[in-house]
Amino acid sequence: MAAWARAARALLLDVSGVLYDSGGDGGVPIAGSAEAVRKIKASSLKLRFCTNETQATREKFVKKLQGLGFDISVDEVTAPAPAACRVLKERNLRPHLLVHNDVVPEFAEIDKANPNCVVIGDAADNFSYANLNEAFRVLIGLENPVLISLGRGRYYKETDGLKLDVGAYMKALEYACDIQAEVVGKPAKMFFESALAELGVQPQQAIMIGDDIVNDVGGAQQCGMRALQVRTGKYRPGDENHPRVKPDAYVNNLAEAVDLILQQLHE
Amino acid sequence: MAARRALKAVLVDLSGTLHVEDSAVPGAQEALKRLRGAPVTVRFVTNTTKECKRDLLERLTKLGFDIAENEIFTSLTAARNLLEQKQVRPLLLVDDKALPDFTGIATHDPNAVVVGLAPEHFNYEMMNKAFRLILDGAPLIAIHKARYFKKKNGLALGPGPFVTGLEYATGTEATVVGKPEKTFFLEALRGTDCAPEEAVMIGDDCRDDVGGAQNAGMRGILVRTGKYRPADEDKINPAPYLTCENFPEAVEHILEHLLGERE
Numbered sequence: 001m002a003a004w005a006r007a008a009r010a011l012l013l014d015v016s017g018v019l020y021d022s023g024g025d026g027g028v029p030i031a032g033s034a035e036a037v038r039k040i041k042a043s044s045l046k047l048r049f050c051t052n053e054t055q056a057t058r059e060k061f062v063k064k065l066q067g068l069g070f071d072i073s074v075d076e077v078t079a080p081a082p083a084a085c086r087v088l089k090e091r092n093l094r095p096h097l098l099v100h101n102d103v104v105p106e107f108a109e110i111d112k113a114n115p116n117c118v119v120i121g122d123a124a125d126n127f128s129y130a131n132l133n134e135a136f137r138v139l140i141g142l143e144n145p146v147l148i149s150l151g152r153g154r155y156y157k158e159t160d161g162l163k164l165d166v167g168a169y170m171k172a173l174e175y176a177c178d179i180q181a182e183v184v185g186k187p188a189k190m191f192f193e194s195a196l197a198e199l200g201v202q203p204q205q206a207i208m209i210g211d212d213i214v215n216d217v218g219g220a221q222q223c224g225m226r227a228l229q230v231r232t233g234k235y236r237p238g239d240e241n242h243p244r245v246k247p248d249a250y251v252n253n254l255a256e257a258v259d260l261i262l263q264q265l266h267e
Numbered sequence: 268m269a270a271r272r273a274l275k276a277v278l279v280d281l282s283g284t285l286h287v288e289d290s291a292v293p294g295a296q297e298a299l300k301r302l303r304g305a306p307v308t309v310r311f312v313t314n315t316t317k318e319c320k321r322d323l324l325e326r327l328t329k330l331g332f333d334i335a336e337n338e339i340f341t342s343l344t345a346a347r348n349l350l351e352q353k354q355v356r357p358l359l360l361v362d363d364k365a366l367p368d369f370t371g372i373a374t375h376d377p378n379a380v381v382v383g384l385a386p387e388h389f390n391y392e393m394m395n396k397a398f399r400l401i402l403d404g405a406p407l408i409a410i411h412k413a414r415y416f417k418k419k420n421g422l423a424l425g426p427g428p429f430v431t432g433l434e435y436a437t438g439t440e441a442t443v444v445g446k447p448e449k450t451f452f453l454e455a456l457r458g459t460d461c462a463p464e465e466a467v468m469i470g471d472d473c474r475d476d477v478g479g480a481q482n483a484g485m486r487g488i489l490v491r492t493g494k495y496r497p498a499d500e501d502k503i504n505p506a507p508y509l510t511c512e513n514f515p516e517a518v519e520h521i522l523e524h525l526l527g528e529r530e
Contacts, residue, residue, distance in 0.1 A: 129389040133424050136415070140422055154436040155398065164391070164398050168436040172428035176414050 004226060004248070005264035010046035010201045012192070012220065013037075014210035016053055016156055017233015018254050020068055023159030027068065030232050032255030034069040039258050041071060043265070046199045049077045050192070050208070052151035052185040052215065054121035054166070056102040058082075078195040080150035080185030081106035084119055087184060093146060095119040098135045098169075100126060117146035120173065120181070122153075122166045132169065139177045147173055151185035153215055157234045186212075187219025196223070207248075209257050211235050218245040228257050274525040275461040276308040278452070278480065280470030281323065283493020284514055285311075291330040292492050298515035299332060305526055308459045312452075312468070314342045314445040314475065316383035316410045316426065319367040340455040342410045342445030343368040346381050348454055349408055349444055355379035358397055360388040360429075361410070382433070382441070383410040384426050394429065401437040411445040446472075447479025467508070467525065469517045471495045478503040486525075488517045 016022050019037070020029045040047050049072060053061060058081075062074050081103055088095055094111050097104060099121035107119075118135045139145040153165035170181045185191055196206060203224030210216020211233030220227040229235065229247040232254070240250065251257040279285065285295050302309060311334060313323070320339045327334050343365055350357055356373045359366070361383035380397045401407050413425035430441050445451055456466060463484030470476025470487070471494050477487030486508040489500055500510045511517040 125391050127391040127394070129386040129424070132389075132428075133386075136424050136428075137421060140415075154438070155402075161395075162399055162402065163395055164432070164436050168394075168398070168432035171435040172424075172432035175431040176424055176428040178414075 003264065005207065005261050007205060008045065008207050008261060008265065009205040010048065010199045011040055012048050012050045012195055012206055012208045013254070014212065014216045015049055015051040017211035018209060018230055019065065019070060021157055021159055021233060025159065026064055028159060029068045030253060032253060036255045036258040037071055039262065043262055046201065047076065048195050048199050050186065050195050051077065051079050052153055054080055054103050054150045055100040055124060057105050060102060078191065078198065080191070081121070083184045083191060083194065084148055084150055085110060087148060093117045095148070096135060096138045098126065098131055099123050116142060117148060119148045119150070120166055120170055121150035127169055132172065136173060136176050139173060139179070145177050145179050147179055147181040149181040149183045151215070152183045152187070153212060155234060162234065186215040187222065189223055192220055192223040192225065207261065209254060213239040213242050213245050217247045230254055230257065272465050274307055274467060274521065275465040276310065276456060276459050277302060277521060278310050278312045278455055278466060278468040280472070280476050281311055281313040281327070283471035284469060284490055285327065285332060286330055287493055292514050294515040296331045298518040301522065302518045305522055308461060309338060310455050311339045312446070312455045314411055316342065317362045317364050319343065319365055321367055322364065342451065345444035345451050345454050346408055346410055347372065349442065350379060353379065353406060355406065357381045358400060360385045360393065360397060377405070379405045379408065381408045381410070382426050382430050389429050398433055398436050401433060401439060407433055407439060407441040409441040409443045412443055446475040447482065449483045452480050452483035452485060467521065469514060473499040473502045473507065477507045481505065481508070490514055490517055
């Protein structure tokens, strides 16, 4: 780790693939990650969890992570669903939701009658032909189709293998309707900026740690932050030859990243 | 343009050119007979994701057309040829009705993915299965990339969006095998001993039939039947070699003008 790490005042951590690998059974923690989070909290560094996970409300999500041994609370999490709700309210948009059943409560206070836009999240098994067709028909019937996507990830890793993420289905609807979606999760600049605002630090004082070369690393760098890619989760060796995005450093896992950063801070 | 050689092959679109739904284009059966009297190879070429050759043949025979199964070349045939060429075993996301065209192709332990129009297969589990195969290097073959189609109760998603989603997730590009792809027209000529410049395509779709064929080096004749709408012939550049009222008129033109040319 280079000397630039000494400027760090805050860490932003991706969750899935960095803290744990998700799965139908709740998932399994990645070795050393729970201990790494404790080390960050014991240090002078501020901490924020930045997730694109939209398969559950933040409350349920945090509970699951606590069950896996992580020291984490709801007000430390930046997630796309609350960001989407702010956009919907600001623009008087009434969404048709194509999301996971468990994240629907995040939209409880939003008017959903007579929809004039579609919000798409990681709907997993709800990504059936019938549901996708329903969303398509809402969009194609609108004079100005608005598609809001809770992220643009290609895939993520679950305990039983890689799974298609919301980005693939966002692209499907974009192609079908000849439109461009508005992304509210990572890698949207606004998303990282709101996390930095919560932390009260400047971009150059923050380091993002994630397993997604484009959405974590690329998105954070676009914002002026440094970014590390972990070789866990969805990481594949081919990521190291990515044509556009190059992380400031590679680390084997979160534990190694935290040890290296803390070492720099103490030098 | 270089001097044209004498015509050796005629490619004919089916729906909209020989017939419109369940009626033959008037005079088309007779015209086909006259065409067969000339020293040219005739092939019938069509984009289909659902109907296998056997079903197409049955419909055409009922309408009084004299056609053999091995003269029909469809986007499903093109997909099959590509699978054989690459010697791969496909995961077939196609309609059950299309399966007869893949008879004899091994599908165990798949290392390729073929996507047609198969709403019943476009669920999350099957899409994930396809996604993982492609990520591991399996080629993605799309019968075509239509965005949507019209059903009695409204619009419905076609295969295109699902192909696009898989392309995005895996960072790869699908091989599209149907019209208007150049390879489709070249494959249709395979075994005819005929170069593209020695072939003409007759169809009612200006972009997919005429534009595609001309892009492959053939001549294209647009007919004003089927899906033809006025001014369709202005949609492509270069313009169609010829625009005719219907298939019989196109055949007359071929018999009168295209057979005698010599280098």
